[in-house]
Amino acid sequence: MPNPLPPISIFGIDGLPEIAVGDDLAAIITAAAHDAVQPGDILAVTSKIVSKAEGRMLQAADREQAITDESVRVVATREHPGGVTRIVENRLGLVMAAAGVDASNTLDGTVLLLPLDPDASAAAIRAAVGAAVGGEVGVVITDTAGRPWREGQTDIVIGSSGVRLLDDLRGQHDAAGKLLEVTAPAVGDEIAAAADLVKGKSSGVPVAVIRGLDRFLDEQAPGARSLVRPAHDDLFSLGTAEAHQRGYDEGYEQGYRSAVAESVRD
Secondary structure (H helix, E strand, C coil), rough: CCCCCCCCEEEEEECCCCCCCCCCCCHHHHHHHHHCCCCCCEEEEEEHHHHHCCCCEHHHHHHHHHHHEEEEEEEEEECCEEEEEEEEEEECCEEEEECCCCCCCCCEEEEECCCHHHHHHHHHHHHHHHHHHCCEEEEEEEEEEEEEEEEEEEECCCCCCCEECCCCCCCEECCCCCCCCCCCCCCCHHHHHHHHHHHHHCCCCCCEEEEEEEHHCCCCCHEEEEHHHHHEEEEEECHHHHHHHHHHHHHHHHHHHHHHHHHHCC
16 A cells, blocks of 8 residues: 655744835744744745735726736636626736736735746745755745636645645556556645635735645745646637637638638639
């Protein structure tokens, strides 16, 4: 029989102050987590405190323009009684509602943008905490996102340092001896979602520690962009209405060109 995996424990870090623009977030997390973290741990840090420290804050009146500015591609739009929901691809390659621009857990009248480079933010925190505890740790930056075909939201990883985010099991065999051909668990997103069970959305605990997953520590691991599916592999790159409209437009254009070519021949 295969050896059982070691137990996993997840707990929040208490005592972090309200984060303000210009704060040394790495130093603040290190001071709060020093006695609780040990080598081999992974820290999950809510993106909002990273955004606050890095000054990624705007007035709420500028939210719609901010969504436009943070977007590189519109995937789908839907009108509803409260306005319009925009599902877009943002500058980090993430497809999510409103480009990740969010008004929760921030000052009244303001909205937060996602960090400019969450992988770099994770690396800075990892270096500070690792030096304090005297060993290797991993850090993931997390944010909340919806999922196609599923109700509700869950946390995903948007930045990472020192953590192998994809556990590629292809070519190995399962417990029954069958060849695994496509299995590659998104460990980074699983860590982010598990950490949110102790961080929550209203508890005021923005950092969690995951212990027992040191097998996924890897200082050479790529950052969170590695979990973004390449466009040529994306079978659902547009919303239903948008895909229908594009097909109609392309069919119309093709028909128009054929008609013009036919008239020229006549």
